[in-house]
Amino acid sequence: MVLLLLLSLVSCTVMLMRGRALREKIVIPPAVAIALEKLAPGDDIGLLQFSIDRNPSSISRILNVLIAHLNWPKSENLEAVQTRARHEVSHMEKGLVFLEIATGVAPLLGLLGTLSGLVGIFATLGSSGEPSLIARGISEALNCTIVGLGVAVPCLIAFNYFQRRVEVMSIAMESMASDFLAKCYPHGELPQVEKQLIK
Numbered sequence: 001m002v003l004l005l006l007l008s009l010v011s012c013t014v015m016l017m018r019g020r021a022l023r024e025k026i027v028i029p030p031a032v033a034i035a036l037e038k039l040a041p042g043d044d045i046g047l048l049q050f051s052i053d054r055n056p057s058s059i060s061r062i063l064n065v066l067i068a069h070l071n072w073p074k075s076e077n078l079e080a081v082q083t084r085a086r087h088e089v090s091h092m093e094k095g096l097v098f099l100e101i102a103t104g105v106a107p108l109l110g111l112l113g114t115l116s117g118l119v120g121i122f123a124t125l126g127s128s129g130e131p132s133l134i135a136r137g138i139s140e141a142l143n144c145t146i147v148g149l150g151v152a153v154p155c156l157i158a159f160n161y162f163q164r165r166v167e168v169m170s171i172a173m174e175s176m177a178s179d180f181l182a183k184c185y186p187h188g189e190l191p192q193v194e195k196q197l198i199k
Contacts, residue, residue: 029055041186058088099159110148117141
């Protein structure tokens with residue numbers, strides 16, 4: 001039971017931290033999205049760079065990699081951006097593996113507590129044959145299973161919810177990076193905004 005209580009406390013902490021970290025305005029700030037949307041092929045990227053610098057976030061770090069490698073061919077820049085994007089997604093998923101583990105471990109810990117309690121009850125069955133004591137002991141032992149399931153169900157719901165949020169925001173960031181890449185390389189492998197960056 002003590003292990004289940006500790007597991008529930010850590011799980012609640014992870015849920016609160018991921019809930020704060022995976023807000024859309026934190027991962028994809030509206031200012032960056034608006035600046036990118038207003039950017040046309042061949043435009044100066046100064047306003048976008050300003051928005052990126054003012055709003056540090058996952059999408060900002062991805063776009064910064066793209067900007068830093070604008071002197072590279074499009075295919076190589078794309079590889080650098082994809083590598084950074086994978087790193088950002090991995091950072092967004094931080095802590096979710098604990099919720100996944102808790103989902104599987106909590107019912108097993110509850111079952112283990114129940115079985116150990118039942119073993120203790122049956123071991124003393126010969127010495128005290130009162131049915132009320134046996135029934136109370138079985139009831140207390142089954143509480144471990146209930147607590148285990150009570151911990152596992154919220155963890156499962158939270159894990160699936162956060163996993164879906166990461167997936168949705170990853171698709172949005174991929175779309176934004178692809179849009180920016182297309183605007184920077186409108187006619188092939190050479191960037192059209194390179195001259196504005198050198199100035």
